[in-house]
Amino acid sequence: MIRLDRLSKTFGARPALHELSLDIPQGQIFGLLGHNGAGKSTTFGMILGQVHPTAGAAYIRDISVQQHRLRALQGVGAIFETPAFYDYLSGWTNLRIFTAYTRKLPDAELMETVRFVGLEPRIHDPVRVYSHGMRQRLALAQALLPRPDIVLLDEPAEGLDPEGIHEMRHLILRLNRERGMTVLLSSHLLSEVEQVCDRIAVLNQGRMIFEGKWTDLKGDAIRYHLEADPWEKAAALIATVPALALAPERILTVAQGYDIADLVTALVQAGVKVRALEPIKQNLEELYLNLVGAPDRTIDPSKS
Amino acid sequence: MLFLTQLRFELLKLFARKRTYIGFAAFLVMEMMMLFLLNLPRTKMHMRHLIEQNGYGFDEYYSGTTLAMIILFRTSTLLGSLYLALVAGDLIAKEIEDGTMRMLLCRPVSRIRVTLLKYLACVVYTFALIFFIGVTALLAGLAFRGYGGLFISPEEGGVFSLIAPARGICLYLCAIPMLSLSMVTISSLGFLFSCCNMKPAAATTVTLSVIFLDLIFHAIPYFESIRPYFITTHLSTWMHIFETYIPWSHMMEDYSYLVGLDITCLILGSAIFLQRDLK
Numbered sequence: 001m002i003r004l005d006r007l008s009k010t011f012g013a014r015p016a017l018h019e020l021s022l023d024i025p026q027g028q029i030f031g032l033l034g035h036n037g038a039g040k041s042t043t044f045g046m047i048l049g050q051v052h053p054t055a056g057a058a059y060i061r062d063i064s065v066q067q068h069r070l071r072a073l074q075g076v077g078a079i080f081e082t083p084a085f086y087d088y089l090s091g092w093t094n095l096r097i098f099t100a101y102t103r104k105l106p107d108a109e110l111m112e113t114v115r116f117v118g119l120e121p122r123i124h125d126p127v128r129v130y131s132h133g134m135r136q137r138l139a140l141a142q143a144l145l146p147r148p149d150i151v152l153l154d155e156p157a158e159g160l161d162p163e164g165i166h167e168m169r170h171l172i173l174r175l176n177r178e179r180g181m182t183v184l185l186s187s188h189l190l191s192e193v194e195q196v197c198d199r200i201a202v203l204n205q206g207r208m209i210f211e212g213k214w215t216d217l218k219g220d221a222i223r224y225h226l227e228a229d230p231w232e233k234a235a236a237l238i239a240t241v242p243a244l245a246l247a248p249e250r251i252l253t254v255a256q257g258y259d260i261a262d263l264v265t266a267l268v269q270a271g272v273k274v275r276a277l278e279p280i281k282q283n284l285e286e287l288y289l290n291l292v293g294a295p296d297r298t299i300d301p302s303k304s
Numbered sequence: 305m306l307f308l309t310q311l312r313f314e315l316l317k318l319f320a321r322k323r324t325y326i327g328f329a330a331f332l333v334m335e336m337m338m339l340f341l342l343n344l345p346r347t348k349m350h351m352r353h354l355i356e357q358n359g360y361g362f363d364e365y366y367s368g369t370t371l372a373m374i375i376l377f378r379t380s381t382l383l384g385s386l387y388l389a390l391v392a393g394d395l396i397a398k399e400i401e402d403g404t405m406r407m408l409l410c411r412p413v414s415r416i417r418v419t420l421l422k423y424l425a426c427v428v429y430t431f432a433l434i435f436f437i438g439v440t441a442l443l444a445g446l447a448f449r450g451y452g453g454l455f456i457s458p459e460e461g462g463v464f465s466l467i468a469p470a471r472g473i474c475l476y477l478c479a480i481p482m483l484s485l486s487m488v489t490i491s492s493l494g495f496l497f498s499c500c501n502m503k504p505a506a507a508t509t510v511t512l513s514v515i516f517l518d519l520i521f522h523a524i525p526y527f528e529s530i531r532p533y534f535i536t537t538h539l540s541t542w543m544h545i546f547e548t549y550i551p552w553s554h555m556m557e558d559y560s561y562l563v564g565l566d567i568t569c570l571i572l573g574s575a576i577f578l579q580r581d582l583k
Binding site: 045 | 320
């Protein structure tokens with residue numbers, strides 16, 4: 001559905017994106033992660049034909065955005081980190097203006113989308129009196145008109161309160177499930193990405209350092225937090241098992257295939273009291289920080 | 305059809321902003337001030353001398369049309385340029401600065417179409433502003449001095465004319481669209497700089513700088529031989545409509561120059577905008 005082919009961009013002497021290649025199939029929610037200035041917005045800009053790539057190309061439904069932008073952007077909706085509107089006009093007029101650049105839409109279709117994003121009671125108010133959350137909803141409404149099959153969401157939950165973030169997450173999931181939309185999402189809220197995205201790509205200083213399912217970042221090993229008494233005796237026993245490794249703070253790494261119950265039995269038989277054995281669930285945030293914290297650790301996407 | 309709808313929305317955006325009306329309001333205030341000053345005894349004495357030394361009656365020719373003409377000539381180039389540059393400088397630059405241009409260009413619409421729509425909206429604004437100035441100046445003038453002949457002193461664009469009342473009003477009304485067409489060139493310059501990578505205020509300042517520099521050069525007597533190359537020379541061609549024998553071919557030449565400049569600004573501005581990265 002969306003294909004990026006060795007997309008590169010340099011602003012002056014500063015490289016913003018280096019040979020980014022991605023393939024996002026239809027119906028997927030794809031997350032683009034990275035620190036500020038990693039190249040996420042530049043990528044969005046190039047997919048929408050707003051930023052001219054230095055090299056490479058972006059394709060939507062196999063149509064080159066750079067060569068046939070108008071055809072490629074048919075059925076594409078987008079919102080940006082800080083959605084901008086004509087503040088002195090009402091939300092409704094803003095929607096009319098933006099959609100007029102695609103085609104003339106009947107009022108009923110507009111109102112249906114306004115209802116979908118929950119902005120109906122305030123849609124005729126001037127945008128300048130809207131809260132941040134309302135502006136985000138309006139931005140989503142304009143991205144959904146007229147019924148795109150691809151939406152690009154650049155930080156859609158930026159600045160929203162927890163309730164707003166929750167609603168936005170559910171709206172994105174609904175769009176994907178009910179309308180089959182392909183979603184390309186960038187967000188700093190890693191917990192959100194974790195909950196909605198099928199796959200992710202991580203950008204670091206303009207280079208992609210990971211692409212795949214976020215759970216792939218975890219690797220095969222399972223980690224536990226172990227509390228045993230006496231600890232020295234437990235540690236000595238663990239050291240004799242090749243499938244086990246101890247890390248600081250009593251973190252036990254267990255290779256795949258090893259049954260943790262065998263360790264508990266061995267410890268008990270050796271007279272060690274096992275006080276706690278808790279599996280450590282790694283979330284995307286930890287994995288992401290591990291990844292971007294070690295920029296040299298480039299992961300080959302084909303092996304993930 | 306869709307193009308017209310989009311143009312309607314461009315005009316809606318333009319005319320829904322309070323900033324757009326600064327020019328209209330400023331001109332109303334300025335017209336009142338001018339009329340007040342033109343009715344001061346000392347001012348009238350000067351005008352009386354000018355009219356009567358040519359053998360015509362002061363009361364007959366110091367009319368509402370004459371006052372409107374003075375206002376129109378004296379204010380349109382300088383003040384008109386200011387407000388046109390203010391609006392035209394905003395056209396593209398402000399939308400880029402505010403981020404609405406990015407929102408707009410998420411849509412399957414070409415940048416050339418966007419620039420063309422904005423340019424046309426700006427042309428409409430130019431005509432609206434000049435018509436407003438012209439008509440309100442005439443109405444205010446008629447209210448102050450009443451109906452009468454039109455006197456144009458040589459101080460106004462080098463044309464000397466004494467025209468009968470009905471023909472005077474008729475020519476005055478004909479001059480408004482001609483002046484509007486001239487002033488489109490200032491809007492076109494504003495549009496061009498608005499497409500460049502600069503802030504809206506900078507686009508306005510650069511536009512005004514170009515116009516004022518041109519005015520200064522035009523006023524320097526040593527540059528007499530190269531005056532045809534200055535924009536200002538062609539901008540005042542609308543004044544020829546008040547001459548006894550209207551030099552149509554000369555006016556056509558001037559308007560061709562101005563329209564050529566307008567088209568150049570439009571093409572150049574669009575080309576610059578086309579190359580820009582919006583981020």
